[in-house]
Amino acid sequence: MSATTLPIRRPPLSRPPAPVRRWWRDAAGLATWLSLLFVVALWVSGRGLQQLSGVAGLLTSTGRLTGLVAADLLLIQLLLMARIPWVERSYGQDELARRHRLVGFTSFTLTLAHIGLISLGYAATDRSGLVAEVWDLVTTYPGMLLATAGTAALVLVAVTSVKAARRRLRYESWHLLHLYAYLGAGLALPHQLWTGADFTASPVATVFWWGAYAVAAGAVLVFRIGLPLWRNGYHRLVVDRVVPEGDGAVSVWLRGRALDRLPVAAGQFFVWRFLTGPGWTRGNPFSLSAAPDGRRLRITAKDLGDGSARLANLPVGTRALFEGPYGRLTSSVRSGPRVTMFASGIGITPLRALLEEMPYRPGDAVLLYRASTQAQLLFRHELDALAARRGVRVCYLPGRRARDRDSWLPDRYAAVPDDVVLRHLVPGIAEHDVFVCGPGRWTEAVIGSARRAGVPAGRIHFERFGW
Structure with missing residues (x-):
């Protein structure tokens, strides 16, 4: 047994996370759509439809509507970033990230449409030039200079969120720039309350918008700032060994106070900051690799960036700050007794922890572990011990990937469709819960193969290893 091998056990959890309620997801989605419908209703009650006559009225009233919807979507975007526990566990980080991106780009597009339509509408009303009208709006209307600065911050966030730009940035830099979304939302508020007639047209509108901003700001303050501060002060994690x-790849063990009271389960991750000098403020998401x-x-x-590279040199006793736990790739999403897990590269970390903690009978759990070489198969001794003690069937799949198609299998299987190989490796796969963790395209290939093999979409649980 190697120095990194752990005793295989099923550790007790004194305070597991609350189970995921199916109605949480429906309630969050319903609240989102109701808020958008209410915003449109406020526009209608503010004579938005009646003002659509004439070119100037059409431009101005449509500009008001796009501004209102953009503001509501911006607040929804902030709520998606707020790490509200029941929302995060209902949707999972992958889906929340996709929805956050979709809502963000929609809000940004509508904001640009609002600026353009309002400027054109006012210019048509005043019979002035567009440039002169924009200058007049920015320099003379209350709160417009702040709104312009807020728009610039949102432009920065939007540009760096485009996939082509994101690939050129380190995760740490992208994460820091992304925080400008909070600045953009905050700078837009004075303009909306001082010059936005739709925000103050009626007591109902005033209560709604002040309430919406209070909820968004409160969620950020409580779940992004307050809860992490309290947990760090209470648990006081430090590096135990590296x-x-x-x-x-490198493993970091951490110890702290009353960790049995931390509501965390195998399969989840935290955002970590280690107090070791310059750069400690940039958080990095790392999954638990042991239950x-x-x-x-x-x-x-694994050494994939500045944050992960620093782990190998952490001194024992270094203070660790954390946010979380996050992620819904836990045993609570299971719907049946049998499971098959797909891991690629460093994506083995949450699945290795799950295999240790998750209840199952011998023969009811399968791990398909993909890597480019034998040397890249992490935790092999620990996985073999799990296989011997708990009856996990482990199938290692090292080798180069197929070049002529997107496949989750090594190229030696290139002549056979992926789903055919999957049915051969895991007979009865259609009756299994499937857990997947790995790079984006590889994960998509696994999901497609599992669906073609008959696994229902509701039984496929995944977390892409990327950002």
Whole structure:
């Protein structure tokens, strides 16, 4: 047994996360659509339809509507970023990230439409030039200079969120720039309350908009700032030891106070900051690679960026700050007794923890572990021990990937469709819950293969290893 091998056990959790209620997701989606419908109703009650006559009225009234919807979507975007526990556990980080991106780009597009339509409408009303009208709006209307600065901050966030730009940025830089969304929302508020007639047209509108901003700001303050501060002050995590795992990966063990009271489950991740000098303010998401036992936590990361590279040199006793736990890739989403897990590369970390903690009978759990080389198969000794003690069937799949198609299998299977290979490797796969963790395109290939093999979409649970 190697130095990194853990005793295989099923650690008790004193305070597991609250179970995911199906109605949470429906309630969050319903509240979102109701808020948008209410905003449109406020526009209608403010004579928005009656003012659509004439070119100037059409432009101005449509500009008002796009501004109102954009403002509501901006607040929804902030709520999606607020890490509200029941929302986060209902949707999971992958889907929340996609919805956040969609809502964000929609809000940004409508904001630009609002600026353009209002400027054109006012210019048509005053019979002035567009440039002169824009200058007059920015320099003379209350709150417009702040709104212009807020728009500039949102432009920065939108530009750096485009996939092509995001690929050129380090995760740490992208994460820091993304915080400008809060600045943009805050700077837009004075303009909306001082010059936005639709915000103050009636007591109902005033209560709605002040309430919406209060809810968004409160969620951010409580769940992004207050709860992490309280948990860090209470649990006081420090580095216990650092263990190289091979192939550029390293595990960090952390100890702290009353960790049995931390509501965390195997499969989840935290955003970590280690107080070791310059750069400590940039958070990095790392999953637990061992089931939490109430005494220590273990994370494992590969040298893929500045944050993960620093882990190998952490001194024992270094203070660790954390946000979380996050993620819904836990045993609570299971719907049946049998499971198949797909891991690629460092994506093995949450699945290795799940295999340790999750209840199952011998033969009811399968792990398909993909890597480019044998050396990149992390935790092999631990996985073999799980196989021997708990009856997990582990199938290692090292080798180069197929070049002529998107496949989750190594190229030696290139002549056979992926779903055919999957049915051969895991007979009865259609009756399994499927857990997937790996890079984006690889994950999509696994999901497609599982669906073609008959696995219902509701039984496929995944977390892409990316940002």
